[in-house]
Amino acid sequence: MNYKFLSSKYAGKAIDRSTSGDVPVEYDDLINLSIGDPDIPTPRVIVEEAFRDALAGHTKYTASRGYPQLRQAICKFYKDRYNMEITDGQVFVSTAGSVAMFLVMQALLDEGDQVLIFEPGFFPYPDQVKMAGGVPVFVSTVLEENFQINFDRLEKAVTEKTKAIIINTPNNPTGVCYTPQTLEKLADFAIRHDLVAVADDIYTSFDYTQKFTPIASYPGMFERTVTINSFSKNFIMTGFRVGNIVAPEYIINVIKMINENVVYTAPSISQRAALHGLEHFDEFEGEISAIFKERVEYAYNRLKNIPYIDMPRPGGGFYLFPSVKRTGLTGAQFAKKLMDECHIRVIPGGAFGESGLYHIRISCTVSVEKLAQAFDRMEKLSFE
Ligand SMILES: Cc1ncc(COP(=O)(O)O)c(C=O)c1O
Numbered sequence: 001m002n003y004k005f006l007s008s009k010y011a012g013k014a015i016d017r018s019t020s021g022d023v024p025v026e027y028d029d030l031i032n033l034s035i036g037d038p039d040i041p042t043p044r045v046i047v048e049e050a051f052r053d054a055l056a057g058h059t060k061y062t063a064s065r066g067y068p069q070l071r072q073a074i075c076k077f078y079k080d081r082y083n084m085e086i087t088d089g090q091v092f093v094s095t096a097g098s099v100a101m102f103l104v105m106q107a108l109l110d111e112g113d114q115v116l117i118f119e120p121g122f123f124p125y126p127d128q129v130k131m132a133g134g135v136p137v138f139v140s141t142v143l144e145e146n147f148q149i150n151f152d153r154l155e156k157a158v159t160e161k162t163k164a165i166i167i168n169t170p171n172n173p174t175g176v177c178y179t180p181q182t183l184e185k186l187a188d189f190a191i192r193h194d195l196v197a198v199a200d201d202i203y204t205s206f207d208y209t210q211k212f213t214p215i216a217s218y219p220g221m222f223e224r225t226v227t228i229n230s231f232s233k234n235f236i237m238t239g240f241r242v243g244n245i246v247a248p249e250y251i252i253n254v255i256k257m258i259n260e261n262v263v264y265t266a267p268s269i270s271q272r273a274a275l276h277g278l279e280h281f282d283e284f285e286g287e288i289s290a291i292f293k294e295r296v297e298y299a300y301n302r303l304k305n306i307p308y309i310d311m312p313r314p315g316g317g318f319y320l321f322p323s324v325k326r327t328g329l330t331g332a333q334f335a336k337k338l339m340d341e342c343h344i345r346v347i348p349g350g351a352f353g354e355s356g357l358y359h360i361r362i363s364c365t366v367s368v369e370k371l372a373q374a375f376d377r378m379e380k381l382s383f384e
Contacts, residue, residue: 027343031374033362034345036172036318037238040291043277043284046235050273058272062265065256066093066244070271073278074229074244082217089249092256093274095266096241097202097230098124103262104198104226104245105132107254113163115198118149119353120321122172122200137162140355143323146312147174149182151189158193165190167215168200170207173352173361174321175296175314177207187218190225197225202243205234205289207316208296216246223248231270233318235277236288240270292318295364295371302375303362308383318364321349325358327383335360342377 003011025032065071071091078084094100101124109115111133117125119138126136139157141147167186169178178186190197197215204212216225230243243266245255259265299320303309311322324334332348338360339345349359364371 026339030343030345031366031370031377032345033364033366033371033374034347035363035365037365038233038236038288038292038318039365039367040236040288042236042240042273043280043288045280045283046237046273046277049276050269053272053276054269058268060268062093062268062271064260064265065091065252066266067268067271067275070275070278073275074246077278077281078246082214084214084217084222086246087249090246090252092245092247092252092259093266093271094228094243094245094259095263096232097200097228097243099241099259099263100228100230100243100245101125101128101198101200102131103255103258104228104247105129105134106258107251108132108164108196108198108226109134110163112161114159114161116154116157116162116165116195118166118168118171120147120173120349120356120359121166121353122168123351125166134163135161138353140353141174141176142355143310143312143359147171147176147321149178149186151185154189162193162195164196164198166198166200168202170203170212170316172203172317173319173347173349173356173359175317175319176312177209177212177315177317179210180213183213183215183218187215187221191220195224197221199225199227201227202230203233203317204229205285206292206318208289208293209315226251231274231277234285234288235274235281237270237273237277240267240273242266242270242274244274292364295366295368296320298368299362299364299371299375302371306375306379320362320364321352321356321359322362323359329383330357331360337381338378341381342374344374344377 071088074091075086078086105128109132113134114137115129115134117136129136139154199215216222216227226247231237308326309322335346335348347361349356
């Protein structure tokens with residue numbers, strides 16, 4: 001292959017990681033458990049009110065930090081829900097969580113700065129760090145420790161170049177939710193080492209064990225935390241591509257400047273949808289969260305009875321991350337067998353980091369009935 005015109009950073013490195021939208025459907029009876037996109041529709045009220053706003057003319061560029069009304073609604077949300085006083089200047093409306101993470105890394109990192117990333121973890125993090133000139137430093141979380149943070153390992157990963165730590169709870173892919181005690185220890189860790197915490201707070205409606213509390217609300221943390229929120233999962237708005245960043249104002253100002261050179265503003269119609277989503281959140285959040293809780297619990301109860309599976313009880317999110325090591329297969333080999341013999345697609349755990357090599361990620365973005373069919377098929381697998 002001739003990569004003549006490509007940047008040497010990317011030549012030969014185009015890996016297709018699509019898990020939604022344009023993935024092939026190999027079998028008529030395929031059950032796709034690989035997608036991180038909820039199967040249920042966006043709450044109707046959001047679509048209707050955004051549509052009405054679009055007809056009323058909200059189809060133009062917006063203020064570059066987002067519509068003032070939406071920024072105010074975000075401040076109010078933080079006050080009502082977490083009793084946090086966020087000022088307007090500390091809010092930036094982004095093009096979903098993904099672009100938000102890109103902007104945050106660009107704003108924070110100097111060449112060679114190290115960023116602590118728990119693995120298994122959401123797979124774009126390392127590349128987001130590298131694209132900003134940073135160096136990802138992985139800290140493993142393992143099945144034997146229920147994927148909880150091992151603070152000894154974390155301490156050993158710190159160097160004088162460490163600048164930031166990415167925190168994601170409820171977690172994709174492991175389903176772990178950090179307890180308040182763990183968050184307190186993380187806050188203490190960040191303060192002691194003078195680090196920025198980058199909180200990827202994207203599954204906050206899906207903490208099934210406790211009321212979600214942002215790490216930014218812990219004492220001494222706001223001034224060193226950049227929080228990324230997305231409307232994708234909590235509001236079932238993945239295709240709207242809208243999210244927000246909450247951070248100290250001097251960081252937001254730089255993020256705004258970078259974003260003006262990338263996309264200028266988040267899409268106006270999506271911002272209107274986000275505004276209406278926040279206005280109606282209390283009406284639908286519980287129902288959505290209950291759907292996923294039921295699915296995750298169902299999937300866990302089925303999986304734990306399959307003899308070759310090992311996994312902790314997930315605390316939140318949409319995902320389960322079982323180990324298939326006892327079959328003698330890697331996650332990738334197991335995923336292939338599942339596809340070939342059961343017509344089920346899952347993601348090999350190695351995609352999320354080295355500690356996921358013998359795992360698969362199962363996404364509960366299909367109904368309980370579909371999950372039941374999938375596990376019925378899975379139970380018939382045999383391993384010689
Ligand atoms: C942990 C985590 N962070 C960020 C994202 C990005 O979501 P979006 O760009 O749709 O806001 C996802 C999506 O799956 C995710 O799982």
